[in-house]
Amino acid sequence: MSHEATVTSPETNATVNTAPRTASVLAGTVFLCGVGTLGVEMIASRLLAPYFGTSQPIWAAVIGLTLVYLAVGYHVGGRIADRYPDERLLYRLVLLSGVATALIPPLAAPILGFAQRAVAHLAVGGFIGALFGVLALFAVPVTLLAMVGPFAVRLQLHRAAAGVSVAGATAGTVSAISTVGSIIGTFLTVLVLIPAIGAAATTYVYAGLLVALGALGARGWGALLALALTTALAGYTFFSSGPIKSAGCDGCTLIAEYESPYNYIQVATRQDPEYGQQVVLLLNEGLAVHSIYNTAYDGDPLDTLTGGGPWDYFAIAPFVVPGRDPASVRSLAMLGSAAGTTPAQFLAIFGPDTHIDAVEIDPMIIDVGRRFFNMRDAATGPDHPNYRVYAEDARYWLATRGGVYDVIGMDAYHQPYIPFHLTTVEFFRLVQQHLAPDGVAVVNAGLGPDGDDRLSRAIVATMEQVFPQVIVIETAHLSNQIIIGVNRNVGDGYANLLDAYARIEHPALRRTLERVYVPTRQPAATYAPFTDDRAPVERLVDSLIFDALTR
Known part of the structure; x- marks a missing residue:
């Protein structure tokens, strides 16, 4: 008892x-x-x-x-x-x-x-x-x-x-x-x-x-x-309760939301004056669009473009190399592929047999890409047998499974922060090892308000420790800079892009080439290259945010 x-x-x-x-x-x-x-x-x-x-x-x-x-x-x-x-x-x-x-x-x-x-x-x-x-x-x-x-x-x-x-x-x-x-x-x-x-x-x-x-x-x-x-x-x-929150982009209507171990994911639709209805991918705080799919796409490569968004510029980056022809671009490794906007453009522009390895750390984003963004990789059907998607960390995948590529694109960034291990000298040395002789390494770097390019200049300072030449172009929306590292000195990269515009007849490539802008540089500043031991990238981004908030 x-x-x-x-x-x-x-x-x-x-x-x-x-x-x-x-x-x-x-x-x-x-x-x-x-x-x-x-x-x-x-x-x-x-x-x-x-x-x-x-x-x-x-x-x-x-x-x-x-x-x-x-x-x-x-x-x-x-x-x-x-x-x-x-x-x-x-x-x-x-x-x-x-x-x-x-x-x-x-x-x-x-x-x-x-x-x-x-x-x-x-x-x-x-x-x-x-x-x-x-x-x-x-x-x-x-x-x-x-x-x-x-x-x-x-x-x-x-x-x-x-x-x-x-x-x-x-x-x-x-x-x-x-x-x-x-x-x-x-x-x-x-x-x-x-x-x-x-x-x-x-x-x-x-x-x-x-x-x-x-x-x-x-x-x-x-x-x-x-x-x-x-x-x-x-x-x-x-x-x-309804959705966790409304879609953060202007004119967007939320159609789906998911929570994964890595991200809060939103899928939304919006109307674009040039491309009609678009499906867009938003992650976490929703400060940036990470992927776009134009639902009117019917096989015309022009319909895969985003009106000058950063995705468009990965396809023209190889042409900073003088005399390069579109037929010579046969492979892409996209580190941070999200729902597959850039791979879709490469397949449409360079052909369905283009070899593409796309790396996205979040498996749920890959699933969202297949469900809402018409991602047609080798796992979904026979249309693109050389397009494979990997759910892994980008740097680990490149070190253990990466091949040799004409283009290695890097857009594996959680807006507004960039994982530090994808910004260091050691990382870019790894990238260089996996580039073809005329290959290019392409980084998408966001600009702060009023064109504040401190983050971009810090990445350029780091890439210059590895690549013989680094070229910076600005996107049509003036909100991103595309940083291109090449394996050899190619002379005036901007002149080479203008020459490509005169030579190349492909409409989609020409459309983006005419939207290349030479950035207006702010006063020079000295940045120590980022390394695996010291890469204060988040402190730099925090300063951009704080400056914007206190203006």
Whole structure:
């Protein structure tokens, strides 16, 4: 027959509840709370991605504030446990953490909406305020969950016959159990739950788990009320919710959205005055269009162009080499192919047998390309037998599986940030090793407001350490620069492009060649080449953003 007793702790004169829960039950509670702690942190990053992106500064904010919450929870939890070492109080804390987690989706929506408007109007105060406002939503559940560890140590020490002589072992065991739970929570959230059911549903999986766990230990009317409130919040979220956010581009209508382990993905349509209806790909915060498909395409290469967007310029880059003929361009490696805009142009312009290896790290983007962007690679049918798509990291793939190419294009960038390992001297040396003698390495680099080209100049300074000549052209929209590295000195690259325009009869190539602009240089600045050891590319981009926001 079970019963409950209380005794007085000789160390603190506090009343200690000695409910007959076994050590294994308490260990299970610690484990599940560890799962919830890191699960909630992973949800925070996904919740922020559609509005703030997934760059290192955002991750630094998420991790840094989470550590603050954990530190506060450990300290406060230990003090409360010493004063009120009652198991029922422990489970009430777990119960409250579950309710606080359930409040995150409905409270986050208006804050994120405000953030979107703040960014649209370049309101730096509102942007930063919204970012930390969202992160503050996670303060209560994470802090409460951090209290569980020291509380469990206090309860276990009271039960242990050896008392404080096993304090180290007890604290170590509790920490280890919590850490194992956190490891499982990290991978379960990122690799299983969010891709399968989305961020909101994942939030309520953890909220339900914590509320149920707390209710089993706390019992009473409060536990029933917490269960009812969590259920009501979940129902409100699912029955009243629409898309995570509206499409970020002007005149766009959202038609599909997905969450993958890598990105928040949006597919939208819009009307273009030159090409008619287009399908566009937006990722994460939606500050840039990553792929375009013109639905009117019926085999005419002109209909694969984007009106002077950066994708068009990869096909004309080989013609900075003097006298080059379109028939000599037979291969492309596209590092960061997204939904396949540039490969589609190469196939239409240079022929369906062109050898193309396209690398995109996110398998879901590849699937979206096949479903919405008419991506017809070798895996989808016999039309393009030499067009293969790989779901891998671009640099790793090039080092382990890459061949030799006439063009190696690089557009594997999460707007507005560029993965540092794709901007370094070591990376461009690897690229050079995989170029044909007359091959070209082509990088798409975005410009800041008012043509701020500091990022472009830093990449040029790096590429000049590897390539004998680097040529920069500007796109028709004046929002991107195309940086071309060649394996030998080709003289005046701009003159070579003009000569190609006079020689080449292909309409699609001519259309883009006539939209080549020589960039107007800002005052010269010295940049140290980026290396694998030091590539402060995100700090440089942050300075561009900050300058834009504070103007």
